[in-house]
Amino acid sequence: MLDQNIKTQLKAYLERLESPIELVAALDDSDKAQQIKELVTEIAELSELVTARFDGENARRPSFGVAKAGQQPRIFFAGLPMGHEFTSLILALLQVSGYAPKVSDEVLNQIKGLNLKADFDVFVSLSCHNCPDVVQALNLIAIYNPETTATMIDGAFFQDEVEQRKIMAVPMLFKNNEHIGQGRMTLEEIVASLDVNAAEKDAAAMNAKGEFDVLIVGGGPAGATSAIYAARKGIATGIVAERFGGQVMDTMDIENFSSIQKTQGPKFAADLEAHVREYDVDLMNLQRVRHISGADQTANGLVEIELENGAKLQSKTVILSTGARWREMNVTGEKEYRTRGVAYCPHCDGPLFKGKRVAVVGGGNSGVEAAIDLAGIVEHVTLLEFGDTLRADQVLQDKLNSLPNTTVIKNAQTTEVVGDGEQVTGLNYLDRNTNQEHHIELAGIFVQIGLLPNTDFLKDSPIELSKQGEIVINERNETNVKGVFAAGDCTTVPYKQIIIATGEGAKAALSAFDYIIRSGL
Structure with a gap:
């Protein structure tokens, strides 16, 4: 099942196990069951801390669960977690053993505080680059909520169930057999959707923040680069993003970014975020902007943005880098059958x-x-x-x-x-x-x-938009509103490319800094 190179790598990972774990398989007489049995056996042979059992009672067969020795499994793989999901398997093995996840203390405490009692199913395809984030998020939630289970279901393994549930898009997420979401979702997004008090807590925390020098709206390549350039100037910098990474998160192969011969969108976005976090940047993720007021509209001469949760943030300058989204056909039946064909x-x-x-x-x-x-x-x-x-x-x-x-x-x-x-x-x-x-x-x-700019929230604002809804800017990334700049795919700059967006983000940050020092702010 696993070639020698993969076995060598996996064995090295298993040396990080914190305590003994068990792989508990529930099999039938199918060829797919034999594949799962072979995989489970090979993994167990790579570490003395891993035991394989074949007496699982999971009703969905063939499948296998991962559990701490002496406990019942709460993480299940209904299928072979290979391809993009192999990382999900490795993390499940380590984290079930007690290996600390690489998430912030804030998010981890939020997961522990959910006190959930639920069974999650997520349907995936092994070629889906969006699916692992959802699988790994649910696994983590199950680990820290003892009455919760998480099951990855490979649609190719369970075609009958796919047909029965009308699964025509992945990842497709169910909680207690009720559909609760589909498409790419980050750990933070999933946890926020399960935490009923998340919006109120976020609003209170944001209303307590002081003023920024540069506040960036949008966390794609343009916004991330703006944040890096601004923070390197030593000024108070913040990012408000609906989804950090933006449309790059939905991009597969990237082969035209200078010096990087080939990468994938989610990895590129993760590298962007890691770079931003090297600096003193206040990153406020999962936040949507409702309204923006220019400096000439506020009493203290600062640009103000209002979020959907009701919070208000103020800054000497704002850089709009909200990117774009897939254009829809806008024909009869499109919305009705989205994710159903x-x-x-x-x-x-x-x-x-x-x-x-x-x-x-x-x-x-x-x-x-x-x-x-x-x-x-x-x-x-x-x-x-x-x-x-x-x-x-x-x-x-x-x-x-x-x-x-x-x-x-x-x-x-x-x-x-x-x-x-x-x-x-x-x-x-x-x-x-x-x-x-x-x-x-x-x-x-x-x-x-094609694409549509994410500028709907600006329709009733004083910021000038083109007929296509793009933010009109000059060569210095200035909009028609004092103190407001813009960069990337949401602007009138031609050629919507990642490398162009990053360059525009750098320009916008430098222009904002120049505006601050020249205006005496």
Whole structure:
């Protein structure tokens, strides 16, 4: 099951075990059960502190649990935790033994204070780069809440259950068999959703904060870089982020950032956060901004932002770096069938459509790349492009055209997502040349039609926006409002690229610092 190189690495990790643990497998007569038995046996052979048992009573078979010796398992893996989930397995082994997790004392105390009694199930695919964070978060919650269990379910292992529950997007999270969320969720997000008093506590803590010199709204590449540059000037710096890392967290491979030949979005975001935390930056995560007031609108001449939880923060300068999000088709049926056939991440959700027919909407680089990736998994991919030519790089078009199970339809305007009330069954589109309506029968639709700036909260503010909703800035990243700057994908700067966003973030911070020293603030 495990090659020698992986065994060597795993053995080194197991030397960090704090106490004996047991792997308790619940098997049946299937080939999948034999694979789990082989994995559990091999892990136990790597450490004297690990014991394998095959008398598990878990109703979901085949599966195995991880427990401290002498205790009942509370962490379960229904499937083989390989691929992206192998890290989840390693952390479960260590943390169940008593190995301290790498989370802040504040978050750990919040987890311990949940006092939960619940059973969590999270459906994953092993190719999903968003799933491990959710699995690892739930495992940690189960470790520190003795009456709670957490189960990772590989959809490929339990296809019948996937069909029964209509799982068409991962990660998909259930609490006591009730659906409570899907998509990428961080540990902090999950804990906050389970902590009924989190918003009130956050608001009280934030209202007690003093004024900042630079307050950054948004924690993507632009916002993180702004924070680093500002903090290095020795001035009071804070970040308010709805989700630190931003859209990078939903990006798979990054191969065009100078000096980094290849990395993945979640790792890039984690490295950004680690870099920011090297400095004295007040990082306020999971916070959404409701309103912003310019310096000329407040009594003390400071820029003020109001959060959704009611808290207010003031600063000499503010840098808006709220990034962008996937554009939606805005057609009938799209919202109704989201996560039930309508998807936005081919890497995460593609494996759930194995052997089925799907469509990709969008003929840019992201759309063509999605179609190429999906073609290796599904029965057939139809790519629909609104214009009369694909906009993707020629090398990608050549690759797509070489695949036998793909079809490209141009001048196609998607008009409706069709379903049976439970899941997607097809898609309607208008041929823009003939004005005729057509229908395609399929099981999934992957939307890849570009980005929208996250600037909705600015619609009633004095900050100037373009027709596309982007924040209008000059060459120094200044907006039309005194003391307010902006950077990254939410602005009018062309070419929405990570490396450009980081550069713009640095410019915005330097401009904000220059504004502070020149204005006598």
